[in-house]
Amino acid sequence: MSETLLFALELTISGLLVGLMYSLVALGFVLIYKASGVFNFAQGDMTFLAALALASFVVKIPLWISLIVVLAIMLILAMAVERIVLKPLVARPPLVLFMATIGVAFFLQGLAQGIWGTQPRGLELGLADQTYDVAGMFISNMDILGAVVAGILLIALVWFFQKTKTGRALRAVSDDHEAALAVGIPLRKAWGITWAIAGIVAIVAGALWGSRVGVQASLALLALKALPVLIIGGIDSIPGAILGGLIIGAAENLAEGLIGPAVGGGIKNFFPYLLALIVLAVRPYGLFGREIIERV
Amino acid sequence: MTQGAKPPLLRVNNIEVIYEHVILVLKGVSLEVPERGIVSLLGANGAGKSTTLKAISNLLHAERGEVTKGTIEFAGMRIDRMHPAQVVKQGVVQVMEGRRVFEHLTVEDNLLCGAYTRNDKKVRGDLNVVYRYFRRLEQRRQAKAGYISGGEQQMLAIGRALMSKPKIMLLDEPSMGLAPLLVEEIFNIIRSLNDQENVTVLLAEQNAAMALDFAQYAYVMENGRVVLDGEAAVISDNEDVREFYLGLTEIGKKSYRDVKHYKRRKRWLA
Ligand SMILES: Nc1ncnc2c1ncn2[C@@H]1O[C@H](COP(=O)(O)OP(=O)(O)O)[C@@H](O)[C@H]1O
Ligand SMILES: [Mg+2]
Numbered sequence: 001m002s003e004t005l006l007f008a009l010e011l012t013i014s015g016l017l018v019g020l021m022y023s024l025v026a027l028g029f030v031l032i033y034k035a036s037g038v039f040n041f042a043q044g045d046m047t048f049l050a051a052l053a054l055a056s057f058v059v060k061i062p063l064w065i066s067l068i069v070v071l072a073i074m075l076i077l078a079m080a081v082e083r084i085v086l087k088p089l090v091a092r093p094p095l096v097l098f099m100a101t102i103g104v105a106f107f108l109q110g111l112a113q114g115i116w117g118t119q120p121r122g123l124e125l126g127l128a129d130q131t132y133d134v135a136g137m138f139i140s141n142m143d144i145l146g147a148v149v150a151g152i153l154l155i156a157l158v159w160f161f162q163k164t165k166t167g168r169a170l171r172a173v174s175d176d177h178e179a180a181l182a183v184g185i186p187l188r189k190a191w192g193i194t195w196a197i198a199g200i201v202a203i204v205a206g207a208l209w210g211s212r213v214g215v216q217a218s219l220a221l222l223a224l225k226a227l228p229v230l231i232i233g234g235i236d237s238i239p240g241a242i243l244g245g246l247i248i249g250a251a252e253n254l255a256e257g258l259i260g261p262a263v264g265g266g267i268k269n270f271f272p273y274l275l276a277l278i279v280l281a282v283r284p285y286g287l288f289g290r291e292i293i294e295r296v
Numbered sequence: 297m298t299q300g301a302k303p304p305l306l307r308v309n310n311i312e313v314i315y316e317h318v319i320l321v322l323k324g325v326s327l328e329v330p331e332r333g334i335v336s337l338l339g340a341n342g343a344g345k346s347t348t349l350k351a352i353s354n355l356l357h358a359e360r361g362e363v364t365k366g367t368i369e370f371a372g373m374r375i376d377r378m379h380p381a382q383v384v385k386q387g388v389v390q391v392m393e394g395r396r397v398f399e400h401l402t403v404e405d406n407l408l409c410g411a412y413t414r415n416d417k418k419v420r421g422d423l424n425v426v427y428r429y430f431r432r433l434e435q436r437r438q439a440k441a442g443y444i445s446g447g448e449q450q451m452l453a454i455g456r457a458l459m460s461k462p463k464i465m466l467l468d469e470p471s472m473g474l475a476p477l478l479v480e481e482i483f484n485i486i487r488s489l490n491d492q493e494n495v496t497v498l499l500a501e502q503n504a505a506m507a508l509d510f511a512q513y514a515y516v517m518e519n520g521r522v523v524l525d526g527e528a529a530v531i532s533d534n535e536d537v538r539e540f541y542l543g544l545t546e547i548g549k550k551s552y553r554d555v556k557h558y559k560r561r562k563r564w565l566a
Contacts, residue, residue, distance in 0.1 A: 091360050165412070172398045172409045178358050179396035184384030184413035184460055187358075 010137035011257040012250050017143035019249020020150040021208055025222050026229035026241040027154065028201040033235050034174035035194035036086065038097040042105035044223025046199060049112040050074060051206030051215045055123040056116045063126060067203070074199030077108075082192040090187075109217060120216035125207065146208045153204050154242055157197070161238065170194060174236070228276035234289020243288065248272045303372060304328035305496050306352070306388070306464055311366030311376075313347050313356065321347050323520045324366070329464065334490055334497040336507040336528070338541060339517035345500035346393050348517070349466045352498075353390040354380045371463070385413045387463030391470065393500075395449040397456070399442030403433055406441050406452055410459030419459070425493075426455040429485050447478040454482070458489065464496040465489075471503045479503070483510050504541035508532045516541070 025047065032040040050070055057066035085100050130141045161167040173180045173190045181187050206215075209222060225248075233244025256268040279287060306329040313322035322344050329335045337345050350356050351363050354376065368376040375383050398406050407426055411419045427434035430451040436444050441452055450470055457465055467486070471479040483506065489495045501507035508514055514531045516524040524531065531537055 091358050165408075168401070168405055168409060169412050171401055171405075175398040175400050176396055178355065179392060179398065180409070181358060181380045182353060182355060182384075182390045182392050182396070183410050183456060184381045184389070185409065186379065186381040 006136055008254065008258065010139070011253045013137065014139060014143055015250035015253030016246050017139075017147040017249070018253070019246040020147045020154070020242075021205065021245070022225055022229050022248055023154060023242045023245025024150045024201060024205045024208070026226040026233065026245055027157065027238065028198045028205065029223075029226055029230055030233075030235060030238055030241045031157075031194055031198050031201070034238075035170055036097070036177075036191055037094050037174075038101060039094075039235070040198065041098065041101040041223075042108055043198065043202065043226070044220035045105040045108040045112075046074070046077070046202035047206045047209070047222060048215070048217060048220040049077075049108050049206075050199070050203040051123060051210035051219055052112045052116050052121070054203070054207055055121040055210060055215045058124065067207075070203055071200070074203055075196050078195035078199050079192055081195050082188060086191050087188060105220075109220060113217070118217070120214050123207065123210035123215050125211045127211075142212060146212070149204060149208060153201070157201075158238060160197075166193065225272070228272035230286070231276040232279045232287055234286025237286065237288040240286055240288030244286070248275065251275055302331065305331040305333075305371060306498065307367075307369045308348070308352065309367045309369065311348075311351055311368065312364050313344075313351055313361055314364050315356075315359065315361040317362075321361070321520050322351065325517070325520070325522055326366075327515050327522060327525070329496055329498050330513075332490065332494055332496050333513065334487075334499065334511045336499040336501055336511035336514045337517060338501060338504050338507060338514055338531075338537075340541075341502060343517040344520045345517055346468055347520075349390055349468050349498070349500055351376075352383075352466060353388060354378060354383050355390070381413060384460050384462075387461070388466070389457040389460045389462040389464075390466040391453045391457045391468060393468035393472065395446070395453045397441040397449050397452050399440065401441055402438050403441055403444065403452055404437045406456050407433075407459050410456035413460055422459060422461070426458055429458075429489065430455050447474055447482070450474060450482060451485070454486070454489075458493070458495070462495060464498060467497065467499045469501055469503075470499070471501060471506055479506060486510075504537065508537075508542075 025043070028043040028046070029040060032038055032043070053070045053073055054066055057069055081104060085104060086097070089097055089100060127141065127145060131138050132141065161171060169180070169185045170190055170193065172185060173187065177187055180190070205222070206219070209219060213219070229241060229244040229248050232247055233240030233242070252268045252271045255271045256265065260267045308325060308327045310324045310326050311322055312320070312324055314320050325344065325348055327335070327337070337348065339345050347356070347361065350359070350361070352368055356362060363376055367374060370386055370388055373386070375386060375388065378386070398409060401409070404423065407423055408419065411422065427437075432448050433451055433455055436448060441449065444452065454465075454467070454470065470482055470486070474482070486497060487510070490497050499507055499511060508528045508531060511528045514525065514528045515522050516531065516537065524534065524537070532542070
């Protein structure tokens with residue numbers, strides 16, 4: 001195999017591995033958007049809160065107990081959001097709900113920093129960073145771990161939505177929440193479950209990203225990284241979020257590695273947005289987003 | 297009103313509904329549906345039929361509406377303070393106006409969603425019951441509900457409601473936008489559901505001719521009030537109903553009709 005080809009392959013693989021983690025962040029948005037039609041501005045801060053809580057617990061108690069405690073926090077948070085924010089705003093326009101999630105975002109950021117302080121922390125998951133040589137390509141074990149964990153969670157979620165009674169009901173709610181209510185699907189329970197799932201996604205994303213880049217407030221900006229994924233994949237498509245993440249991960253890595261040196265680098269930061277703009281021009285609801293079904 | 301030996305299955309007692317805290321839409325509506333009966337609720341667009349049905353299913357909250365006066369009883373029990381899901385569990389299910397199928401779910405998944413409130417093991421078997429009544433749905437079981445025809449969607453909406461094993465079905469304008477032959481097919485199926493599955497029916501319709509033919513008893517609504525009620529046969533013979541709802545009139549001049557309409561309304565309300 002030629003040198004460049006091998007290099008491109010290595011870039012693609014490590015890009016795909018990181019891409020799965022983008023998928024994960026994007027998925028948090030997709031879930032809530034599908035169930036309640038809200039773009040949840042707080043998803044990034046939920047990720048930050050989860051990562052910060054985990055980072056502060058894990059230095060005192062074993063990892064698995066820390067994870068359970070953080071899980072409990074996220075579940076309580078989901079119930080609180082449903083009760084305090086969503087319930088009083090039922091049947092309000094989506095923009096009102098969006099504004100409410102902005103409020104939740106700032107509240108969470110303040111809450112997390114109020115409890116655990118503002119200084120950046122490292123998050124040790126007890127795994128030494130190593131790089132393996134696979135057929136001449138260098139692949140990091142952190143990338144592999146992240147991809148495996150993200151992959152398992154994604155598969156579990158797809159299974160849950162497609163195959164279980166509750167998952168089916170959540171899909172029904174996302175199609176027509178009033179009709180769902182009319183056949184006896186409890187809307188508030190559905191929203192609570194959705195936010196709880198988004199919370200779980202935030203924990204996994206927070207743990208994986210936190211252990212790579214450290215835990216600080218800018219972790220919440222990962223949400224911005226999810227935007228191009230959402231535009232490319234479509235904000236209401238679970239497979240779209242997964243594939244969108246993979247596409248962005250591979251594309252930005254390839255662009256940086258192959259074109260970057262020629263133009264002085266730094267492509268990675270804007271390339272995803274460039275890609276998103278192109279997709280937006282060609283297919284406004286994303287590559288996989290649902291078309292509005294209109295019959296005559 | 298009908299005063300049989302048995303209490304009615306459903307009793308709506310002088311309810312008032314207000315939207316957005318200020319818009320008074322129902323101004324004291326009362327009606328009764330006897331067990332296993334077919335009762336229709338007639339009225340022009342905007343009369344308050346859908347609001348009445350939504351009040352019964354307790355769906356008004358999602359539209360910022362509220363029952364501010366009166367009571368709703370089902371099988372002797374107050375249901376006006378229950379959650380919508382609980383109302384369904386009691387056996388009161390609604391087929392909303394405009395079909396409202398879950399467009400991105402398959403026909404079969406739509407039906408399974410209808411059984412959400414049930415925990416028994418017979419759900420899968422009941423799919424076949426629905427398919428027996430609605431043959432067309434069986435052929436389209438794996439199709440996305442958004443892509444089946446309007447008539448099939450209406451059948452799906454009714455089949456989905458049937459999956460909850462209801463005692464009473466509230467049907468909101470099932471004939472809307474469908475060809476007469478299809479409407480007849482659907483009404484015949486509803487009649488057999490009433491007959492063989494013991495489903496009581498409350499039917500809201502603008503299509504008065506069809507509904508009066510189908511029901512035993514009818515209520516006529518206008519402007520948030522019940523202005524007339526009686527046996528369907530009697531209502532069909534009512535002079536005003538014949539003129540305004542069945543279109544059976546000799547008078548051709550529109551302006552004259554309007555004047556007369558106004559006078560007649562006054563007579564009803566007196
Ligand atoms: N969500 C709502 N907010 C305010 N007004 C409403 C709402 N829904 C219905 N209305 C009003 O209530 C009246 C009755 O409507 P509706 O019950 O839908 O009548 P029908 O089903 O007989 O056509 C109409 O004047 C309508 O404009
Ligand atoms: Mg209506």
